Amino acid sequence: MYRQIRGRPTTRKEYMGGVPGLRITQFDLGNRQADFPVALSAVAEERCQILHRALEASRVAANRYIVKRAGRLNYHLKVRIYPHVVVRENKQATGAGADRVSQGMRNAYGKPVGTAARVEPGQKLITIYTTEANVDHARTALKRAKAKLPCPCRIEMETTDK
Secondary structure: OOOOOOOOOOOOHHHOOOOOOOOOOOOEEEOOOOOOOEEEEEEEOOOEEEEHHHHHHHHHHHHHHHHHHHOOOOEEEEEOOOOOEEEEEOOOOOOOOHHHOOOOOOOOOOEEEEEEEEEOOOOEEEEEEEOHHHHHHHHHHHHHHHOOOOOOEEEEEEEOOO
């Protein structure tokens, strides 16, 4: 429902009352101090919006898998996008007697229901830095993470020169 990018983004939260809080609790997980030789990234293939709930679900899925397989000190997971755009919804009541409750398209601007990140093709969404021994585990973790995202993604691998 919110995947397509329509219209201008609404980003100034200080002007609107009652924007729900961000669901993403952490953007950096694992061992942040170590230098890892390999980086795997989930890269968006289409232009779309990703809700903060979907981003959090993909982060949790990837982190759970890689912690169990690689261990807490053998990876660094980084969420590389931030949901700035406020998403609004014009709620409609359905069922018996709903015609007396809902107003139809009168004042249909909508109430804020969450935030979303606008993503362009080729933009990195989630990156896992790890060792050569854990590349397969990181690839599977990103595969599980991209299943939770609304846009098609590919996994890119690159070596870091640290």
